[in-house]
Amino acid sequence: MMEFMEGSHAVAHSVKHCRPEVIAAYPITPQTHIVEALAEMVANCHLDAEYITVESEFSALSACLGASAAGSRVYSATTSQGLALMFEVCFNCAGMRMPVVMSIVNRALGAPLSIWNDQQDSISLRDSGWLQFYAEDNQEAADLHYLAYKVAEDRNVLLPAFVCFDGFILSHTYEPVDMLTQEQADSYLPRYTPVQRLDSTDPISFGLFASPDYYMEFRYQIDQAVKGAAKTIAMAGREFGEMFGRDYSNLVESYRLDDADCAIVAMGSICGTVKDAIDEMRKDGKKVGLLRLRSFRPFPNKEVRSALSGVNCVAVLDKNISLGTKGAVALEVRDALYGQQVPVLDYIIALGGRDVRKKDIRAVVDMAGQGKGDLFHGLRQELVS
Numbered sequence: 001m002m003e004f005m006e007g008s009h010a011v012a013h014s015v016k017h018c019r020p021e022v023i024a025a026y027p028i029t030p031q032t033h034i035v036e037a038l039a040e041m042v043a044n045c046h047l048d049a050e051y052i053t054v055e056s057e058f059s060a061l062s063a064c065l066g067a068s069a070a071g072s073r074v075y076s077a078t079t080s081q082g083l084a085l086m087f088e089v090c091f092n093c094a095g096m097r098m099p100v101v102m103s104i105v106n107r108a109l110g111a112p113l114s115i116w117n118d119q120q121d122s123i124s125l126r127d128s129g130w131l132q133f134y135a136e137d138n139q140e141a142a143d144l145h146y147l148a149y150k151v152a153e154d155r156n157v158l159l160p161a162f163v164c165f166d167g168f169i170l171s172h173t174y175e176p177v178d179m180l181t182q183e184q185a186d187s188y189l190p191r192y193t194p195v196q197r198l199d200s201t202d203p204i205s206f207g208l209f210a211s212p213d214y215y216m217e218f219r220y221q222i223d224q225a226v227k228g229a230a231k232t233i234a235m236a237g238r239e240f241g242e243m244f245g246r247d248y249s250n251l252v253e254s255y256r257l258d259d260a261d262c263a264i265v266a267m268g269s270i271c272g273t274v275k276d277a278i279d280e281m282r283k284d285g286k287k288v289g290l291l292r293l294r295s296f297r298p299f300p301n302k303e304v305r306s307a308l309s310g311v312n313c314v315a316v317l318d319k320n321i322s323l324g325t326k327g328a329v330a331l332e333v334r335d336a337l338y339g340q341q342v343p344v345l346d347y348i349i350a351l352g353g354r355d356v357r358k359k360d361i362r363a364v365v366d367m368a369g370q371g372k373g374d375l376f377h378g379l380r381q382e383l384v385s
Contacts, residue, residue, distance in 0.1 A: 116353020
């Protein structure tokens with residue numbers, strides 16, 4: 001059913017339809033509207049779940065970890081500094097193979113303090129073992145939560161998952177969203193049956209001490225699970241498409257790439273602006289296309305290599321910076337294209353929520369055509385000289 005909804009509320013209703021049994025979250029801008037809505041649903045008996053009020057984000061994810069170990073489907077949401085406070089528990093969730101699903105409403109990290117959007121927060125946990133999905137619009141943000149639970153809980157994966165969407169740009173924006181009914185959601189996502197759980201009648205342990213003789217093998221198994229999740233995502237995304245008409249089987253989306261000379265690579269809401277800019281540049285005879293990443297973990301190496309095989313240059317728009325090197329997306333794309341004679345140029349853009357307009361995308365394409373990279377594109381020189 002099509003509804004005109006704020007992005008956060010669309011996500012909250014999708015989470016409700018996923019039937020989490022335990023929710024633990026701490027409010028933080030711009031994530032707050034999601035957990036406020038879920039708390040109201042629980043209070044009004046519209047959602048049969050235990051809502052745990054906690055004193056910090058660290059406590060929130062710790063509660064989710066314990067509830068997941070006990071065999072419950074769990075949910076949390078956070079952003080920025082809140083996610084940073086969860087750092088230790090994020091590694092524990094993945095290491096214990098707990099299929100926690102958490103919304104990340106992307107926001108810049110301090111200091112200096114910023115409440116506006118970039119993707120530094122979730123990117124900073126790229127090595128934690130969590131799957132990472134990035135939504136372009138609110139429809140995708142809502143849908144990806146069903147997919148995240150379906151994949152995370154699969155016995156061949158058993159990993160936690162971030163569903164990332166841009167703070168304010170999506171979370172506080174109203175868009176038409178085709179919402180599933182509870183019956184439709186149940187037909188796609190069955191009730192959770194844990195592969196293993198804490199049980200006093202059949203005791204097991206999670207997260208025990210590992211000596212050097214065993215630790216590396218645990219990390220290897222997580223690495224293989226992340227890589228192997230790509231097949232599960234493809235199957236779950238294809239099933240979603242067959243049932244509801246929106247296919248998420250591909251980890252990437254190509255836009256006007258078939259005959260492109262220059263390819264832009266990006267993820268998140270900025271891709272909408274990029275598509276509009278590409279349409280205008282095409283009218284001027286510039287053969288430009290977009291490769292949008294829907295999944296950052298697992299990273300779609302084969303798909304990126306295939307999609308970009310025919311272009312002359314690649315311009316990566318990174319809303320993050322791996323300080324001292326490049327943006328994280330550019331580093332991954334360059335690795336995926338290793339051995340191909342195509343320059344991968346990085347453009348750090350929109351940090352701290354700075355506006356990106358179509359003229360900025362055109363400028364990036366012009367520089368890429370000349371072989372000029374531009375770390376920190378749009379930098380105000382009078383403030384740094």
